[in-house]
Amino acid sequence: MKTCLIQLYNDTGSGKLSSVQLRTTLQTLFPNASIIETDGRRLCERYLLDETTLLCFGGGYDLGFLETLGPSGCAVIREFIQKGGRYLGLCAGAYFASDQCVFDKGGPLEVCGQRFIRLFEGDAVGPYYPGFVYHSNEGCRAASVERMNEALKVPAAVSYFNGGPTFQCQRWHRSKVLYTYENSNDPAIIACRLGRGWGVLSGVHFEYDPKLLYEDDPTVHVKRVCDELWAGNECRVELLRQLLGDLLNPDSNLVSDLPCE
Numbered sequence: 001m002k003t004c005l006i007q008l009y010n011d012t013g014s015g016k017l018s019s020v021q022l023r024t025t026l027q028t029l030f031p032n033a034s035i036i037e038t039d040g041r042r043l044c045e046r047y048l049l050d051e052t053t054l055l056c057f058g059g060g061y062d063l064g065f066l067e068t069l070g071p072s073g074c075a076v077i078r079e080f081i082q083k084g085g086r087y088l089g090l091c092a093g094a095y096f097a098s099d100q101c102v103f104d105k106g107g108p109l110e111v112c113g114q115r116f117i118r119l120f121e122g123d124a125v126g127p128y129y130p131g132f133v134y135h136s137n138e139g140c141r142a143a144s145v146e147r148m149n150e151a152l153k154v155p156a157a158v159s160y161f162n163g164g165p166t167f168q169c170q171r172w173h174r175s176k177v178l179y180t181y182e183n184s185n186d187p188a189i190i191a192c193r194l195g196r197g198w199g200v201l202s203g204v205h206f207e208y209d210p211k212l213l214y215e216d217d218p219t220v221h222v223k224r225v226c227d228e229l230w231a232g233n234e235c236r237v238e239l240l241r242q243l244l245g246d247l248l249n250p251d252s253n254l255v256s257d258l259p260c261e
Contacts, residue, residue, distance in 0.1 A: 004033050004053035004248055011039035013064020013092065014057075017216050018205070022058045022090070025207045029241055030248065040068030046076055054086045054247050057093030059162070059205060061134070063111060065096045074116035082195030086247045087119055091164040094201035097192075098124035098167070109134070119192045119199050122169025128181060128188075128203055132163035137217050139163070142228035143204050144182035145189060151254065152178060157206065157239040158232035160213060160225070164188075164203030174258055178243075189243070193258040200247060206240050 006026055010019045019037075026035050038047065038055075049055075055077065057065060069077070081087050087097060095101040097119040103111040103126055131139030143161035147154065157179075167187040169175065178200070179189040189202040210229035214222055229236070246252040 004030075005048060005051050006030075006033050006035045006054045006056065006248075007038045007048070007052050008035065008056045008058070009039070009043070009065070009093075010037040011064075012068045013060045013062060013066075015060035015092075017213070018059030018090070021205070021209060021212055022056060022207045024209065024212065025240065026056075026244070029244060033248070040073055043069060043076055044073045046080075049076070049080050049085070052080070052085060054088060055080060056088040057090070057096055058207070059091040059093070061111075062092045062096040062101055062115070065092065066115070071116045078117050078119075078194070081117075081119060081197035081199060084196040086197055087117075087199030088244070088247060089119070089199060089201040090205055090207060091162070091203065094120075094167075094203060095124040095126070095165055097199065097201055098122060098165075100124070103127070103165075104132075119194050120167060120169070120175055120190065120201055121171070121173060121192075122167055122175070124165035124201070124203075125168050126165030126203065127163040128166045128186065129161060137162065137213075137219070137222050137225075140222070140225055142225050142232075143188070144232075145179035145204060146182055148177045148180050148187075153242055154235055154239040156182075157235040158229060159204040159206040159236055159239075160208035160210075160229060161204050164205070166203055167201065174261070176255075176258060191255050191258075193255045193260060195260055198255045198258075200243055206236055206243070
């Protein structure tokens with residue numbers, strides 16, 4: 001794969017460990033890629049976007065993303081995708097790129113409202129599993145996902161989960177389900193097309209390496225989760241390699257069956 005530029009959002013709303021996990025993963029799998037961190041100001045100024053292949057928003061809280069970028073910054077990102085850019089949204093980054101964020105509706109942590117990138121034309125609804133606690137692994141778990149698209153090589157994988165959504169839409173026009181949560185038809189990972197570009201949104205953190213997770217938080221609960229993650233780590237890495245490889249491949253046909261608008 002030829003050299004490409006990947007930008008990682010690391011500003012208000014981004015989780016420290018999520019940023020480290022994503023950067024480490026990308027550097028390991030794609031050592032020839034140029035990986036830089038970006039922030040709200042740079043994105044609003046379109047800094048290097050014309051040369052960027054992939055823009056990534058990881059875990060954290062999407063209200064922070066919205067606070068920093070506002071509707072005008074979101075319009076810049078939407079235009080970047082429409083012109084052929086690729087977007088990866090993990091957990092908070094998935095809520096942020098959907099038409100509506102529906103988080104803990106009716107509960108004490110409720111965050112519901114319109115979002116403006118609108119890569120996915122439906123709602124990101126979560127947390128899919130209960131127990132989420134901000135800035136904590138107290139409610140995290142190992143979550144299994146199962147393949148819904150036969151074009152994908154990895155039939156199932158186990159990944160870190162902490163507050164992520166499922167995806168709901170009345171009309172799946174520009175989007176399709178790649179993986180569902182185990183023993184359900186509820187979408188966990190989806191692909192969405194917008195103009196000449198596209199992206200992957202995920203409710204699970206398939207970028208999380210259990211070794212880094214346990215080093216950051218060596219508690220009894222996290223160790224139990226990491227033991228489950230380690231048992232299926234090979235499949236997780238293959239899923240990660242597959243999806244990121246498609247996002248960075250200009251000739252990928254993963255979304256070729258979807259309309260542009």
